[in-house]
Amino acid sequence: MNDAGKYRILVVDDEASVLLTYRLILEQQGYAVTACSTSREAIEAVERESFHAVLCDYSLEEQHTGFEVITAARKRDPELPAALLTGYATLETADEAQVKNIRVMFKPIEIDEFLATTSNMLRRDHESKQEIIGEEDAKPQGAAKNRGQRDSAARRRAPAGPVKE
Amino acid sequence: MKRMATAELRFQPEQINGRRGNRQRRPAVLRLLEAERSEEIFPLLLEEIIALGFPRAMAVDVNFDSGDITPAAALKWPRQQLEKFATALWTSDHQLVTVLHTARPAVLTKSNLHNRPIYVHPILYSNRNLCWEADRMRTAICLAVQNFNREKKIRIEEQVCSTCEMRAYAAAVVVEVPRQVPAQTIAELGELIELANRYLSRLFKVEHYYNRMRDMEITIAQMGTVMQSMADPVILTDTQHRVIMQNKAAERFFRVPDEMTEGLVRAVELNNLLFSAALSSMLVSGSDSHRDLTLVDAIEGEEMLFEAVSAPTYGPDGIQIGTVTVMRDVTDLRRADQELRSNYDKLREAEEVVRQDRDRLNLIIENVGDPIVVCDREAKIVLVDPLAQELFGAAFDVPRDAVQFKNQTQLAAYISNFTYSFADRENAPVRLYNPAMHQEIEYDARSGKIFDEFGQVSYTVTVLRDLTAVRRVEQLKVERRMLEIEKFAATGRLAATIAHEVNNPMEAIKNAIYLLAGSMPESSAPVYNILKSETERVARIVRQMLGLYRNTEQVKPVSVNVIIEDTLLLLNRQLQRSNVEVESNLGVLPDAVIAADQIRQVLSNLVINAKDAMPNGGKLIIHAKHIPNPDGLHGWVRIIIADTGTGIPREMIRSIFEPFVTTKGEKGTGLGLWIVKGIIQNHGGKLSVKSKLGKGTVFKIDLPVVKL
Numbered sequence: 001m002n003d004a005g006k007y008r009i010l011v012v013d014d015e016a017s018v019l020l021t022y023r024l025i026l027e028q029q030g031y032a033v034t035a036c037s038t039s040r041e042a043i044e045a046v047e048r049e050s051f052h053a054v055l056c057d058y059s060l061e062e063q064h065t066g067f068e069v070i071t072a073a074r075k076r077d078p079e080l081p082a083a084l085l086t087g088y089a090t091l092e093t094a095d096e097a098q099v100k101n102i103r104v105m106f107k108p109i110e111i112d113e114f115l116a117t118t119s120n121m122l123r124r125d126h127e128s129k130q131e132i133i134g135e136e137d138a139k140p141q142g143a144a145k146n147r148g149q150r151d152s153a154a155r156r157r158a159p160a161g162p163v164k165e
Numbered sequence: 166m167k168r169m170a171t172a173e174l175r176f177q178p179e180q181i182n183g184r185r186g187n188r189q190r191r192p193a194v195l196r197l198l199e200a201e202r203s204e205e206i207f208p209l210l211l212e213e214i215i216a217l218g219f220p221r222a223m224a225v226d227v228n229f230d231s232g233d234i235t236p237a238a239a240l241k242w243p244r245q246q247l248e249k250f251a252t253a254l255w256t257s258d259h260q261l262v263t264v265l266h267t268a269r270p271a272v273l274t275k276s277n278l279h280n281r282p283i284y285v286h287p288i289l290y291s292n293r294n295l296c297w298e299a300d301r302m303r304t305a306i307c308l309a310v311q312n313f314n315r316e317k318k319i320r321i322e323e324q325v326c327s328t329c330e331m332r333a334y335a336a337a338v339v340v341e342v343p344r345q346v347p348a349q350t351i352a353e354l355g356e357l358i359e360l361a362n363r364y365l366s367r368l369f370k371v372e373h374y375y376n377r378m379r380d381m382e383i384t385i386a387q388m389g390t391v392m393q394s395m396a397d398p399v400i401l402t403d404t405q406h407r408v409i410m411q412n413k414a415a416e417r418f419f420r421v422p423d424e425m426t427e428g429l430v431r432a433v434e435l436n437n438l439l440f441s442a443a444l445s446s447m448l449v450s451g452s453d454s455h456r457d458l459t460l461v462d463a464i465e466g467e468e469m470l471f472e473a474v475s476a477p478t479y480g481p482d483g484i485q486i487g488t489v490t491v492m493r494d495v496t497d498l499r500r501a502d503q504e505l506r507s508n509y510d511k512l513r514e515a516e517e518v519v520r521q522d523r524d525r526l527n528l529i530i531e532n533v534g535d536p537i538v539v540c541d542r543e544a545k546i547v548l549v550d551p552l553a554q555e556l557f558g559a560a561f562d563v564p565r566d567a568v569q570f571k572n573q574t575q576l577a578a579y580i581s582n583f584t585y586s587f588a589d590r591e592n593a594p595v596r597l598y599n600p601a602m603h604q605e606i607e608y609d610a611r612s613g614k615i616f617d618e619f620g621q622v623s624y625t626v627t628v629l630r631d632l633t634a635v636r637r638v639e640q641l642k643v644e645r646r647m648l649e650i651e652k653f654a655a656t657g658r659l660a661a662t663i664a665h666e667v668n669n670p671m672e673a674i675k676n677a678i679y680l681l682a683g684s685m686p687e688s689s690a691p692v693y694n695i696l697k698s699e700t701e702r703v704a705r706i707v708r709q710m711l712g713l714y715r716n717t718e719q720v721k722p723v724s725v726n727v728i729i730e731d732t733l734l735l736l737n738r739q740l741q742r743s744n745v746e747v748e749s750n751l752g753v754l755p756d757a758v759i760a761a762d763q764i765r766q767v768l769s770n771l772v773i774n775a776k777d778a779m780p781n782g783g784k785l786i787i788h789a790k791h792i793p794n795p796d797g798l799h800g801w802v803r804i805i806i807a808d809t810g811t812g813i814p815r816e817m818i819r820s821i822f823e824p825f826v827t828t829k830g831e832k833g834t835g836l837g838l839w840i841v842k843g844i845i846q847n848h849g850g851k852l853s854v855k856s857k858l859g860k861g862t863v864f865k866i867d868l869p870v871v872k873l
Contacts, residue, residue: 108707
């Protein structure tokens with residue numbers, strides 16, 4: 001809870017009810033949540049302030065996608081952990097997400113999984129940053145590189161519960 | 166033999182005179198009567214003539230065979246003078262011959278034969294009574310009587326009895342007489358000679374019959390020898406079927422042997438019985454006079470088959486006196502005949518089999534529906550079926566048109582190549598012009614070789630398959646498959662829409678329910694729980710439905726074994742909790758080009774189903790093996806997932822792959838197997854199930870292996 005308080009999370013979804021529930025759930029966990037219902041709003045938000053993570057619906061208003069928001073957010077922080085929330089993803093979308101090191105969570109999302117992934121995302125990001133800063137790890141470059149693989153391996157195993165530190 | 170026995174110059178007068186000299190002379194009649202043999206008559210006669218006081222006398226004899234006339238006996242006649250009386254019947258100017266032809270006695274006072282007058286008395290075989298033969302034959306014609314009665318003119322040359330074919334004799338007695346001899350003396354002399362002739366005739370007749378009897382005996386002996394020397398049994402029976410005569414070969418079967426054993430006697434008795442019966446039946450049937458007869462060889466003890474041929478024998482009076490039966494041993498003949506017959510039958514059967522085979526083959530060829538061509542080693546067509554005939558024309562025929570000529574050339578090129586290749590079979594495409602379709606078509610030519618006994622190619626057989634039809638079917642299949650995929654895709658798009666439209670509200674509901682936890686009054690807990698679990702159920706359904714259509718993963722070569730191991734590892738705890746023992750047997754597999762996550766979903770669906778079917782524990786069996794294709798290129802990876810659970814009811818097994826069908830009641834979504842089927846079909850694989858209530862269920866998945 002205490003740790004969670006440090007993190008600012010941007011949540012984007014065009015459905016107001018969904019957006020609200022995500023926000024409430026994340027806030028219940030103690031995260032500082034900024035909720036946007038359009039890409040325009042969200043891009044304004046990321047330009048305005050920095051976030052520790054972005055959770056974004058794939059299909060937004062009109063023809064906009066979550067990729068635009070994440071790309072905009074990463075202009076400030078290229079290593080920014082991000083996840084796409086979607087009900088349906090084409091092969092191209094999935095490929096693009098993988099290439100861009102963006103996680104994909106399929107709706108309906110088990111709330112436990114949702115929270116675990118979020119916390120994971122934040123912790124790894126936090127750890128990797130510390131590793132780079134502290135230079136204590138033997139393989140500092142390897143962590144970021146292997147992330148995708150390790151993530152998929154983690155997903156293959158039974159999903160872990162929310163991380164409570 | 167039929168000639169009269171001659172007493173040629175046997176007579177010695179001194180001896181006779183010396184012996185008889187001191188005795189009282191008995192009458193000539195009695196002396197002649199004492200003669201036992203015909204040759205004794207002339208000497209006795211001549212003695213009597215001399216005794217009458219005539220100086221000399223002789224007898225000349227006619228040989229009918231040669232016609233020679235020679236002195237047969239002489240008394241007191243100088244030897245050198247006898248030569249004059251030797252002549253022949255055809256000597257016309259000889260006085261003796263002249264007298265002989267007249268057959269009457271004559272006195273020749275002057276002759277060139279003798280310097281004194283001679284009395285010549287011809288004598289012929291003659292008798293007052295009919296001979297026995299004529300008597301028996303009931304005829305009055307008898308040469309002896311004819312000669313005696315002088316009924317016709319006597320011809321010396323024709324002295325043969327027309328009844329008994331007896332050859333008579335002719336002779337003449339020549340006596341020297343004084344110059345003036347009284348007629349009385351001549352008459353007495355003539356009487357004496359006639360008397361002697363009568364005795365001579367009788368003796369001649371007796372001798373004739375004796376000779377005939379001897380001849381017959383010889384004939385009989387010869388016939389007997391002939392009969393005995395015959396290897397076939399010959400039996401003469403009387404009218405009562407009693408054996409009159411039989412040869413040695415017959416005795417073997419019908420005579421009771423000297424050393425009598427019971428078996429032999431019985432065999433002989435049986436043979437006689439059989440023979441008698443055969444005779445009777447032949448006698449009754451009349452015209453048909455042969456019978457097959459099985460007899461037992463009394464000595465060897467083996468059965469022999471005879472063909473008995475019977476002929477009646479008649480007495481001189483024309484009455485049947487018996488039957489002659491000749492039996493031919495046909496045992497070997499029959500055996501050979503039977504063998505021949507059975508061989509013939511076998512041959513005919515074999516021929517029938519061959520004929521049927523040929524008919525069947527023809528039927529097959531006619532019904533193959535593909536052109537069939539048989540070529541000789543020079544690639545010349547020797548046999549075509551009607552379909553092939555359309556392409557190439559008739560066998561041994563000059564091509565009728567350009568199309569057939571072209572096709573023949575194409576075929577000949579292919580066949581020649583094949584004939585001289587080392588391959589026994591060949592499978593190659595041949596392009597031929599099809600007159601019916603008015604275009605060139607690619608045929609799939611399948612050829613084989615027929616070898617002669619030297620291992621040389623004698624014929625080649627080629628079946629041409631028109632692949633257009635097959636191709637069309639294949640294309641149809643592909644089209645249907647595409648349609649299915651398209652249908653699947655369409656369903657997918659629909660699902661995506663649903664997902665989008667249903668998913669978001671549901672996401673909100675689900676999240677809202679989550680947020681409400683803890684802030685609900687205690688009394689609302691049951692309602693809250695229903696809300697929560699039912700929403701989760703809807704979420705599950707939507708998740709599964711969408712999971713199928715999330716084409717988020719690329720297909721690539723993956724080891725199926727790794728996926729199986731991952732799945733088992735993932736579900737290990739659940740299986741252990743349910744008391745399910747896992748037996749996996751993973752063979753060496755080639756990588757399958759698949760979407761790993763989808764196959765993982767398939768496997769976990771099936772494993773969880775298996776687990777759910779075994780609430781009281783059991784055994785889960787997973788096998789994986791490679792099923793190679795004969796061509797070595799492709800093949801299948803087969804995955805078997807079997808459980809020892811409750812099984813699927815028979816009435817449900819057809820519908821388990823349909824959506825929203827479940828055996829788990831409220832717990833299941835009814836989508837698992839539908840998704841499994843969809844994924845397997847998407848991979849071009851095959852899925853089948855076998856189940857027995859109370860025993861368990863087996864799922865079989867075949868995934869195609871495609872070498873990239």
